[in-house]
Amino acid sequence: MVKAFQIASGPRVRFGRGEAAQVGEEAKGLGMTKPMLVTDPGLTSSGALDSVIKGLEDSVVEYVFYDQAEANPSDTSILAARDFFGENGCDGFIAAGGGSTMDTAKTTLAIVANGGVPSDYYGRGKATKPGPPLITVPTTAGTGSEVTMSSIVTDTKLMIKTVLADDSLFAKLAVVDSALLAKLPSHIAAGAMMDALTHAIESVGSPASNPWTEALAFESIARIGAHGRAYVDDPSDPEAADAISLAAMLAGRAFTNTGLGIVHSLAHPLGAYHGLHHGTANGIFLPPVMEFNLPAMRDAYARMAPLLKEGAAHTAEAAIDAIRELNTDIGIPGSLREADVVNEDLDVLAKDAAESHQVNTNPVPSTQEDLKRLLLAVLE
Numbered sequence: 099m100v101k102a103f104q105i106a107s108g109p110r111v112r113f114g115r116g117e118a119a120q121v122g123e124e125a126k127g128l129g130m131t132k133p134m135l136v137t138d139p140g141l142t143s144s145g146a147l148d149s150v151i152k153g154l155e156d157s158v159v160e161y162v163f164y165d166q167a168e169a170n171p172s173d174t175s176i177l178a179a180r181d182f183f184g185e186n187g188c189d190g191f192i193a194a195g196g197g198s199t200m201d202t203a204k205t206t207l208a209i210v211a212n213g214g215v216p217s218d219y220y221g222r223g224k225a226t227k228p229g230p231p232l233i234t235v236p237t238t239a240g241t242g243s244e245v246t247m248s249s250i251v252t253d254t255k256l257m258i259k260t261v262l263a264d265d266s267l268f269a270k271l272a273v274v275d276s277a278l279l280a281k282l283p284s285h286i287a288a289g290a291m292m293d294a295l296t297h298a299i300e301s302v303g304s305p306a307s308n309p310w311t312e313a314l315a316f317e318s319i320a321r322i323g324a325h326g327r328a329y330v331d332d333p334s335d336p337e338a339a340d341a342i343s344l345a346a347m348l349a350g351r352a353f354t355n356t357g358l359g360i361v362h363s364l365a366h367p368l369g370a371y372h373g374l375h376h377g378t379a380n381g382i383f384l385p386p387v388m389e390f391n392l393p394a395m396r397d398a399y400a401r402m403a404p405l406l407k408e409g410a411a412h413t414a415e416a417a418i419d420a421i422r423e424l425n426t427d428i429g430i431p432g433s434l435r436e437a438d439v440v441n442e443d444l445d446v447l448a449k450d451a452a453e454s455h456q457v458n459t460n461p462v463p464s465t466q467e468d469l470k471r472l473l474l475a476v477l478e
């Protein structure tokens with residue numbers, strides 16, 4: 099018998115190479131007359147957004163350009179984005195960028211619709227009023243933010259990375275065009291992809307995992323196993339880039355329904371305090387956390403092993419080995435050495451991790467001491 103479950107399916111998706119050129123027509127169709135085009139500094143100069151901008155201009159959609167989305171967006175950056183939206187009379191969002199850019203648009207949307215400041219809506223189900231329409235256009239393959247109902251924000255007073263989540267944060271449309279990934283530097287492609295793989299694996303481990311999310315997560319894992327190395331080697335390879343874009347989106351749809359686990363609990367404070375790339379941090383923590391979770395996950399990990407590495411034994415250990423091998427091959431470090439973390443930082447990092455809501459959806463209960471041990475295991 100299947101245990102009862104619920105699914106929130108999220109935005110309509112346009113997937114395919116060249117689809118970004120349709121963003122202008124889609125914005126018009128959604129009733130936007132003056133969208134705020136949210137992106138980050140540097141992305142436009144790379145030419146990654148040329149097709150999106152051309153599409154907007156061809157469709158004669160007047161848009162306002164905002165390239166101040168931060169990496170690990172802070173609550174103060176969200177207030178600046180909200181003011182910009184209001185001052186320019188915008189009526190919709192087009193978020194073209196990585197996870198931080200899409201999350202900037204989602205958190206801004208939440209406070210435009212509900213009033214107040216980001217901290218009023220931390221947690222699930224608080225920012226409930228529908229906001230202006232949002233189109234997400236990912237330029238990395240990893241975060242899945244294009245199809246999730248959650249948004250990460252860094253609180254500058256509490257010094258934590260935390261989450262806002264509600265159905266109202268779903269985009270109206272996600273345009274997933276893997277041609278936008280062509281110029282990604284390898285280390286960003288690698289980190290973002292490990293974020294997607296972590297989303298898939300942590301979704302399977304959640305107590306809320308169900309046949310629907312599991313199908314998405316396993317398909318995501320299989321595509322990363324088959325195409326991950328080729329993609330990081332050359333993100334302009336259409337077959338590999340399509341596969342990893344799809345993997346990121348499938349994992350996003352899975353975890354937005356199930357929640358994540360303690361890889362994310364451990365990775366978020368490293369982003370807030372040490373600026374470590376989110377996906378890279380996940381890649382570092384994933385193997386030791388899988389070892390920690392073995393008592394509950396042996397069968398599921400064994401099923402993942404041959405998907406991660408062709409010909410691997412159907413054992414949980416083989417899956418963990420395959421991930422360590424993948425990390426090495428794509429340049430993910432095996433420790434936090436490069437992140438300037440010292441022994442004295444560990445208590446604060448472990449405390450923040452223990453207070454994160456993802457500990458509740460990890461397959462094995464963890465104490466602050468357990469989390470400190472996991473940090474210590476990757477310190478050097």
Ligand SMILES: [Fe+2]
Nearest residue numbers: 241293297376
């Ligand atoms: Fe993530």
